[in-house]
Amino acid sequence: MKQTNHTLTIKPGKLTLAELRAAWTTHGNIALAAEAYPVIDAAAQAVQAIVQKGDAAYGINTGFGLLAKTRIPDDKLEQLQRNLILSHSVGTGELMADHVVRLLMLMKIGSLARGYSGIRAVVIDTLIALYNAGIMPAIPVKGSVGASGDLAPLSHMTLAILGVGEVRVKGELMQAADALKSAGIAPVVLAAKEGLALINGTQASAALALHGLFMAERLLEAGMVTGSLSLDAAKGSDSPFDARVHEVRGQPGQIAAAAIYRQLVTGSAIRASHLEGDERVQDPYCLRCQPQVMGACMDLIGNVTRTLLIEANAVTDNPLLFRDGDEVNIVSGGNFHAEPVAFAADTLALAIAEIGSIAERRIALLIDATLSGLPPFLVRDPGVNSGFMIAHVTAAALASENKSLAHPASVDTIPTSANQEDHVSMATFAARRLDEMAHNTAAIVGIELLAAAQGIDFHRPLRTSPHLEHVHSQLRQKVPFFDADRYFAPDIEAAKQMVLKGELSATCRSLFTPLHP
Numbered sequence: 158m159k160q161t162n163h164t165l166t167i168k169p170g171k172l173t174l175a176e177l178r179a180a181w182t183t184h185g186n187i188a189l190a191a192e193a194y195p196v197i198d199a200a201a202q203a204v205q206a207i208v209q210k211g212d213a214a215y216g217i218n219t220g221f222g223l224l225a226k227t228r229i230p231d232d233k234l235e236q237l238q239r240n241l242i243l244s245h246s247v248g249t250g251e252l253m254a255d256h257v258v259r260l261l262m263l264m265k266i267g268s269l270a271r272g273y274s275g276i277r278a279v280v281i282d283t284l285i286a287l288y289n290a291g292i293m294p295a296i297p298v299k300g301s302v303g304a305s306g307d308l309a310p311l312s313h314m315t316l317a318i319l320g321v322g323e324v325r326v327k328g329e330l331m332q333a334a335d336a337l338k339s340a341g342i343a344p345v346v347l348a349a350k351e352g353l354a355l356i357n358g359t360q361a362s363a364a365l366a367l368h369g370l371f372m373a374e375r376l377l378e379a380g381m382v383t384g385s386l387s388l389d390a391a392k393g394s395d396s397p398f399d400a401r402v403h404e405v406r407g408q409p410g411q412i413a414a415a416a417i418y419r420q421l422v423t424g425s426a427i428r429a430s431h432l433e434g435d436e437r438v439q440d441p442y443c444l445r446c447q448p449q450v451m452g453a454c455m456d457l458i459g460n461v462t463r464t465l466l467i468e469a470n471a472v473t474d475n476p477l478l479f480r481d482g483d484e485v486n487i488v489s490g491g492n493f494h495a496e497p498v499a500f501a502a503d504t505l506a507l508a509i510a511e512i513g514s515i516a517e518r519r520i521a522l523l524i525d526a527t528l529s530g531l532p533p534f535l536v537r538d539p540g541v542n543s544g545f546m547i548a549h550v551t552a553a554a555l556a557s558e559n560k561s562l563a564h565p566a567s568v569d570t571i572p573t574s575a576n577q578e579d580h581v582s583m584a585t586f587a588a589r590r591l592d593e594m595a596h597n598t599a600a601i602v603g604i605e606l607l608a609a610a611q612g613i614d615f616h617r618p619l620r621t622s623p624h625l626e627h628v629h630s631q632l633r634q635k636v637p638f639f640d641a642d643r644y645f646a647p648d649i650e651a652a653k654q655m656v657l658k659g660e661l662s663a664t665c666r667s668l669f670t671p672l673h674p
Contacts, residue, residue, distance in 0.1 A: 165263075169193050169270040170470045172263070174462060175673075177469055180259050181371050186289045187263065189270055189281065196272030197281065200478050201348075203485040204275035208234065208349050214487050216353040216476050217275075238352035242319060245312035245356055248297030253310070253365075255325060258293045261314065261364035264469050265355070273477045274354040283318045283345050290340040295323040295330060296361070302573060303584030306474065306493035307361030310585070315355045320344030357474035359495040362584035366502045367465055369591025373458055373505050373512075376598050377451065378662035378669045379655075380512045381414065382628055383605040384447045385421040387519040389621045390612025391529045392431045393444040395422050403448060410459070411452030417668050418448055425622040427613070441528065443518035450515050454508040455672070461508075464501040495584035499567035502587035506594060510556075510563040513598035516605045517556040520549050523608045535611045535639070542642045545608050548649065552604045555597040562594050596657070603652030606632060606661070607639070614638050624665040631655070631664055 164186040165176055179185070207214050213228050220227035220237075229237050253261070266284050269276050287294070294317035300309035316322040320334040337344055347355075388395065395418070403415040422428060439445060476489040524545050526533040536544025566587035572579040610632050613621050620626055635651045655661055662669045 164188055166190050167193075167263070167267050167270065169267050169272075172267050172469050174466050177260060177263070177367055178371055178673075180263050181256050181368065184255070184259060184291060187266070187285055189266065189285060193270045193272070194278055197270055197276070197278045199480070200272045200275045201277040203478055203480070204348075204350050206485070207487070214476075215489055217350045217487070234349045235346060238347035238349070239319065241352040242312050242315045242347070242356065243321070245308045246316055246322065248300035248309040248313050250297050250299035252325070253296045253298050254368075255293045255328070257364050257368050258296060258314075259288065260367050261296070261310070261360045262288050262294075264360045264363060265311070265314070265358065267470060268358060268360065268472050268474070269354060271472050273472045273479070274474050275350045275478045276354045277348060277351065280318065280345055280347070280351055280355070283342060286340070286342045287317060290342065291326055292317065292336045292340060292342075293325045294333075295325055298365075298589055301361060301585035302571065302581040303359070303362050303495035303499055303587070304493065304581035305574065305578050306357035307359060307495070307585055308356050310361035311356040311358060315352065318345045319347070354474045357493045359468060359471070359473045359493060359498055359584065362495045362498045362502070362588045363465060363468045365585065365588035365591070366461075366498050366505070367469070369502060369505050369509070369588055369595060370458065370461055370465055372591065372595035372657070373509050374672065375656065375659040375662065376509060376512050376595060376602060377454055377458060378659070378672070379599075379602050379606075380516055381417055381447070381451055382421065382625070382661040382665070383516060383602050383609055384444075384451070384519060385418055386609035386613060386621070386625050386628065387523060387605060388422060388444050388447075389425050389427045389625065390523060390531065390609045390616070391440075391444060392427065393440045395419065395428060397440070397445045398422075398448060403452075408452060408456065410454070410456035411448050413671070414452035414455055415448035420668050421624050421665065422622050425625070426619045427616050427621050430619055441518075441522060443515050443522060447515070450511060454511055457504050457508045461501045461505050464497050468498055495582040496567065499582040499584035499587045502584060502591060503565040503567050505591055506563045506565075506587070509591065509594045509598050510559040513556050513559055513601040516598070516601045517549075517552045520545070520552050520601075520605050520608050523612055524549055529612065531612050531615055535608055535615075536642070537640065544639065544642070545611070548604050548607070548645060551649070552601045555601050559594050559597050562590050566590070599656040600649065600653045602656045603649055606652045606655065607636065607648060611639055624668070627664045628661055631660060
């Protein structure tokens, strides 16, 4: 990911989607707004007052879960917090990508800084120092059920500020103690409640879900571009994009999508060439119903955006400190339960699967000469050449995989912690599987891009619309016309990367700007 010198000042509870998207895209410095520190200090002092008073308070001087009734002596409170982190660092699987870890850390810092967690400023500042130094905690992606917080992933994050375990610096794994020493960062000794505050919360599942959201945005835009190219390649009609059709239904995403499609295809000489004499009354649904399908996906993505932005700014650890004048109330609740994130991730999975599903149908249409009017399998001399025959099989395989992966994770639950935590969200898995689904759909849309561009080339010298000609030109700079069978996998990978990197919508950015709040 790119590095930037821009410093983001975190205003607790006020992170914007643009700031989160920027942190996902680039690694820049962060700082905490000065007005946050008095609130943080007051909460930390309240925790110390409770310790000095000696009354039992969950998470401060007691054990955890079913051990909540076990009173911990004051001289073992630091050991309690350290043991909590070590015992909960039980993650497995591949490591979270750095751009996901950045989101996780950014949200955790913002949540703790709201002053309801009772954590000292030095702990938050150490997290900020790690972030700015590019020291990314090595966080295994598996091991959380998305309730009682993302305990295992957040414990692995916390290990880094203790100087324990591994971290990643510029993509290379190294010991946390060595990385901190090299950066001049002192390891933290956790005080009462701080370990629990650090590992309770939904930041791991929310970070994975935000990654899925930002990928889904790119897939939606790319799918609309390739769908428009396919429409022209198949000499389809743009009449179904008529604004009046969509206004009488009233679905906002559908209306917005239709407007984008109209702009994408405006000015096509291919379209103008078959306005007269076209005997087809209606196009297949994969062409005709694009605004309805992609508009519905757009609405789902919009709903997810609102949920995840709220969650990104939320306080989700437990217990929480509330001040009423000089009185401090410690309230134990369940904000760590990640059901909103699980539902959001499951919704994203539906959208990602559908974007790929309808794109696969358009590929199938383009290679079928009886439907598209193009050469069989989009290649000259078919028979000697197989053309796009098996590229479509790959798209079909990926679309089928996504159908299984789209099964909602949130309907599952499994009791943990001796039945104390008896209903869980599975949000972390729900969000984690979005990356695989996004890569599947990116490959499908990439194959459609290749197929549609091939179809456009068969219509030369006629040209498609200015927007789509620019997309076509960008592709042809990377992938030449498929004139005869050749090693095809590199072409597909190049097109897939264009989708993943957002290059298709970048060629006509003004059309998609309204989709980015």
